[in-house]
Amino acid sequence: MDRFQMGESVMLTSQKGKKWLVRVDDASFSCHLGAIHMKDVLGREEGEHLETHKGAKLYLFRPSLEDYIFTMVRKTQIIYPKDLGAIVFYGDIHSNHLIIESGIGSGALSMALLRSLGEGGCLVSVEKRHEFAMQARENVRKFFGELPRNHQVIVADIQDFSITTKADRVFLDLPEPWHAISSVARLLRQGGLLVNLSPNVGQVQLVYRELKAQGFASMNTFELMKRDWMVDERRARPKDRMIAHTGFITVAKKTPVPLQSDDMEE
Ligand SMILES: C[S@@+](CC[C@H](N)C(=O)[O-])C[C@H]1O[C@@H](n2cnc3c(N)ncnc32)[C@H](O)[C@@H]1O
Structure with a gap:
């Protein structure tokens, strides 16, 4: 399976299905569920997740056409x-x-x-x-x-x-x-x-x-x-x-x- 690379788009998805389309780069991402470092997405596979500093799971998917x-x-x-x-x-x-x-x-x-x-x-x-x-x-x-x-x-x-x-x-x-x-x-x-x-x-x-x-x-x-x-x-x-x-x-x-x-x- 292709791993996420620098510059790619990733659809961060909460457990309740809320979505954010974000680029994999050196910046950090934050929302009401907490923050993650986008470079931690690098090298991961679709379907894996990262935990925000508040302990919430954000799943990593490639954006569908929808x-x-x-x-x-x-x-x-x-x-x-x-x-x-x-x-x-x-x-x-x-x-x-x-x-x-x-x-x-x-x-x-x-x-x-x-x-x-x-x-x-x-x-x-x-x-x-x-x-x-x-x-x-x-x-x-x-x-x-x-x-x-x-x-x-x-x-x-x-x-x-x-x-x-x-x-x-x-x-x-x-x-x-x-x-x-x-x-x-x-x-x-x-x-x-x-x-x-x-x-x-x-x-x-x-x-x-x-x-x-x-x-x-x-x-x-x-x-x-x-x-x-x-x-x-x-x-x-x-x-x-x-x-x-x-x-x-x-x-x-x-x-x-x-x-x-x-x-x-x-
Ligand atoms: C509702 S939009 C199309 C949306 C597109 N199907 C989509 O899914 O993104 C209608 C488009 O038709 C274009 N348009 C209107 N009259 C036209 C004509 N006579 N010839 C070519 N394009 C035209 C408009 O400029 C506009 O971009």
């Missing part, structure tokens, strides 16, 4: 882990796929898609705001330790974007996705899947209208609710608070688009 996306720099709304899991599964990603996503936002979906692709395929992330594209790239780089070779970040408006090879999958997380559907329909191969996430039903209705106009079929929209529970010796019940709403996920399949008048002139 841990990471909540601690990375976020300049935009991100897709929550419960939705990322569903998007990746219902998006039915294969390791050789060419995937287009837009916009990249803070890169949460990009990381989930790249994890799913592994070293194969290719993810093209199209983002119209340069500063978001750069921050997301940096988030991706930090998570994977380097920029994945199968990830291209392109600063452009998705409505003007074109690519020579047809994509297998398109993922949209945009404020006005209905304006992008006619453009991405041309980029997606027949039988390819489009997955859209939108927080409002009004957006979903406009997306449906456009999907139908562009020859998509097999449309399905759903939302997911995740209710966390508190479990100990005395009680086992749902927590008082939850993230009750995030967004509606729509999955649609591309069929041959009926020829438009301007297509016929080519």
Whole structure:
């Protein structure tokens, strides 16, 4: 098992599950449970623990993708882990796929898609705001330790974007996705899947209208609710608070688009 090295990130985790993402270096770390020297993490393995000067245990773990996306720099709304899991599964990603996503936002979906692709395929992330594209790239780089070779970040408006090879999958997380559907329909191969996430039903209705106009079929929209529970010796019940709403996920399949008048002139 890989031992923790200088400069690496470690997720310090209390016995009650409270977490802190900290760098392994010469500094000390302190919280309400007490203090530890971060250099004592050096050479230890995941799952080991250190004791604070107050005698509390802090477990040492590498951050999971879920841990990471909540601690990375976020300049935009991100897709929550419960939705990322569903998007990746219902998006039915294969390791050789060419995937287009837009916009990249803070890169949460990009990381989930790249994890799913592994070293194969290719993810093209199209983002119209340069500063978001750069921050997301940096988030991706930090998570994977380097920029994945199968990830291209392109600063452009998705409505003007074109690519020579047809994509297998398109993922949209945009404020006005209905304006992008006619453009991405041309980029997606027949039988390819489009997955859209939108927080409002009004957006979903406009997306449906456009999907139908562009020859998509097999449309399905759903939302997911995740209710966390508190479990100990005395009680086992749902927590008082939850993230009750995030967004509606729509999955649609591309069929041959009926020829438009301007297509016929080519
Ligand atoms: C909610 S964020 C995406 C969050 C991202 N899915 C994540 O998980 O981190 C929406 C992004 O879409 C970008 N955007 C909006 N309209 C766009 C367009 N027409 N073309 C490309 N990007 C666009 C915004 O700049 C923003 O970064």
